[in-house]
Amino acid sequence: MAKNDLIKDLGPIAQRTMADVVEKELREYLKKKSFKPGDALPSENELAEALGVSRNVVREALSRLRMLGMIETKKRRGMILSTPDILGSFERVLDPLIIDDSTLQDIFELRLTLEMGLADILYLRKTKKDIEELEAIAKSQDPRGKGQAFRINNEIAFHGKIYRMTGNETLTRFQNMLLPIFGYVISLEKVPQIGKVSHIDLVNILKDGTKEEFRQGMLEHLKPHFNRLKK
Amino acid sequence: MAKNDLIKDLGPIAQRTMADVVEKELREYLKKKSFKPGDALPSENELAEALGVSRNVVREALSRLRMLGMIETKKRRGMILSTPDILGSFERVLDPLIIDDSTLQDIFELRLTLEMGLADILYLRKTKKDIEELEAIAKSQDPRGKGQAFRINNEIAFHGKIYRMTGNETLTRFQNMLLPIFGYVISLEKVPQIGKVSHIDLVNILKDGTKEEFRQGMLEHLKPHFNRLKK
DNA sequence: TACATTTGATATGTACTACATAAATACAAT
């Protein structure tokens, strides 16, 4: 049997460390006991003894949960369960340089999907004031290009404002995190292309147009990106 | 000055532990040296000595990076940088029970946004075979309710298939993670409501209809959820 | 009694040591 086949059939044995096990164990423990935010956890020593591992291992596992914001620790008081920032952990990993190309492409498409799906919530929440601010941003953007960096900043300012207009903080933060990826993928293209519908056009649609018109306008605006998608 | 103002102005001093600092330090180190996946890292002892902390602290920081999939460790060989699973960390935190209500609502809307934005990529990639499979799923679903659990499973199967049809693995996994949240928020409503457009209707649109018709159909299908959104 | 101060106990944070274990390397043997 060829070596490649062997690798395919067997693969490396996943060797889990005690810290891995304890992390999982703790997570299940928290779930099982249905701890609520603010509830106190047993001390590190108690956990270590109960699990039959060294305090060291417990601390490595706790360190992970702490990073995710699932627990907070105070000296003497002990540890309490808290409500994690769900995007915090995400943020740590979103570096274009360490993400594989396939996933980068996926994220690129994910962002396009969000952009095309915004219209409904946007039209539910947009205010006159918001549109005025968006217009100000769009007008400050000279269509005559001043280089790649300037163009990308424009994009960020404009689209970022649109997300903020939805009033959805998680969504806004999320798209903000996706921006570097998006920018990275765009930077790979040789000749930057611009859609037929400009930012100003979109603002005008937001003023008088319907949801459907806005969606159509956004599609046109993003057309160059959609055109690059592979079937 | 009232106490609340004080808290607002000053806030608690964020007491960062050495592990926090080392984690950040390591992350910057990896970035600065522009390590690529597969590259070997210094040993724990070397890192500890260089940073002037105990090996213990270094291990707590490394444990976090290991959880995120940023590094892999093998005995004797040492540590190597690897490409993290960007959704892996996300998954760990997505428990409806520990997320605050405001964020739950945000995620609910995020999922609706994705659903409404899918049409373009879906129409780019859908195949005849996919539609047939989707139809099979839709037809196996008896519209006469068999209880909440059955209805939710139907939703998951059908919409899950739609996401898979986009060929975007990250997107598919992402929505799969959002499902528990979505289900949880829905379960809070007293009287379950069903949109005018059924799954079978959506399949039929996919067969013959346009992108815009599909989007309109999806909007109708999700109408009960959209109606619950607050302005 | 009410309030301020001191003291003690406790849980986390950090350091250090020790050893088991796995794995790469070199070398010997069949």
Place this chain on the structure above:
DNA sequence: ATTGTATTTATGTAGTACATATCAAATGTA
């Protein structure tokens, strides 16, 4: 050339020790 053996090295785990912050109780004071 493949297999077996010894050595070395880095991680994985255990355990001890102590600093530090903080809660709680005890003590002192008006």
